Amino acid sequence: MKILVTIKRVEDYESKIKVKPDNSWIVTDGVNYRANPFDEIAVEEALRLRDTNMPSEVVVVSVGPAAAAAEIRSGLAMGADRGILVKHDAFVDSDGVARVLKAVIDAEKPDLVLMGKQAVDVDDNVAGQLLAEYLGWGQATYASKKESLESPEEKAKKPGIRLTADKKSAQVAREVDGGLEILEVQLPAIVTVDLRLNVPRYASLPNIMKAKKKPIAEMTPQQLGVDVVPKVKVVKVESPPQRAAGVKVPDVQTLVQKLHSEAKVI
């Protein structure tokens, strides 16, 4: 089977995020970049599915600046087979990303598309669902699994997404409000992944070396015939309101007394 995985280049969540003085965007100088953490979980799941369903191929796709080739390379170093970079320097909204990906998928015809449930830069949680609708495919968002990340199944690196015997559908455990919902979705389908699906592997040094030789095809939205003018524009970026500094209390009695008479919450 062919599995397509999306990887977004995002600001490292350990970098300090500061708003630009002119409120146009965040300060990007001195910020480290990495692959969106949810996308790494998607790559890991794709590799597990590939390795238990040979022959299969895992293709990683990114929509972003030329520098996003580094994040594709990181997916290839984890073990993916080849990459596709759709280059665009300016901001692309989730709708633009979904329409670019549709064009890539129309050409690649994968059996399954795995995506992070959200990118930790814009925190949108939208592109996967939009893409499913544009393709007319089924979707299973927030893929998780019944077993915990400490379970024997996880230690054995078993995929959490279970293909049916005929490999025409997949069963997905979804993290929803109030529990886990199990859906069976016909392939091809879009699955967006959540945190508890797996623990992604680290790339080994030999695999990092091997990844340098793996092919990355480059193209632009224009070549794919997709107009990426955003439907949703970012017009201003501000710092969040800061909470006033609180106080340290010496003991539990003082704490409870203050909660009762000062904050009046108990």
Place this chain on the structure above:
Amino acid sequence: MATILVVAEQANGHLKKATLSALTAAQQVAKNTGANIAGVVIGAGAGQAAQDLAAYGIPVHVVEGAAFEHALAETHSAAAAEVAKKAGAGEVVIAATAYGKDIAPRIAAKLGAGLASDVLAIVGANQFKRAMWAGNAIATVEVTTPMKVVTVRATEFGAAQKGQAAGTVTPAQVSAPQPKTRFVEFNEVKSARPELTEARVVVSGGRGTKGDFKPIEQLADVLNAAVGASRAVVDAGWQPNDLQVGQTGKVVAPQLYVAAGISGAIQHLAGMKGSKTIVAINKDAEAPIFQVADYGLVADLFKALPEMAEAVKKLQ
């Protein structure tokens, strides 16, 4: 005049409280634009929940039947989009819950609408505020399409007030799509406690609990609180997934949030810093959680929480 369609969320005939926050957001938009508001309730038990929603003074469309029994994104988005078209809606508003986030983009795609997600505030007819980078920045976004879909963070909008006269409830005739997904089962996490996103008080535990949530639960019992958890706790399988508070979990804004044994990573803060009063209890005086806490106590949670539970009992 344009209509704003509020897509309700319900389970077994019970209207979810987050829907009333979506209605408040719709009312704020309507105040600017003069639009009418209507609602749609979809799925098994929708008829009952529609009566509850209509009590807020808006006409409500009901979509029921076998094809819509389970909350599949394909079928529910199709129904909502069809009702929106028939009602001449210019805007669709949904609470940004797991359900709302699942279906809203498909509705937007069907309607050719731009989607503003997880909105914190309505700025104007086309502009909305939303958090990005784990809440490290607040963006004002502008939806440039004539048709708009908006999902709203329920904790940022109070519950709507009941109307003087109830609205009408009408069955909507929509075509039943043939979904490519099939519901298999729902493994519900049963709890007698208040729901995390709706509770007045939340007591959360982190890595400092070492997986022992007894002191957390004991204090939660006394305060009639919901129990929350940090990502580390949920990743370790110590607590169920849906208790996770944070950027990628639940966003809560209770009157009182007690964080015990939680260091306070930015991803966790993104899920709780809207709380009215924050209490942090941690052995590590340098833990970042103290920077957002109104009251900080440097202590061992295994001693402090039982003591706190006793002290609260004495007040009651």
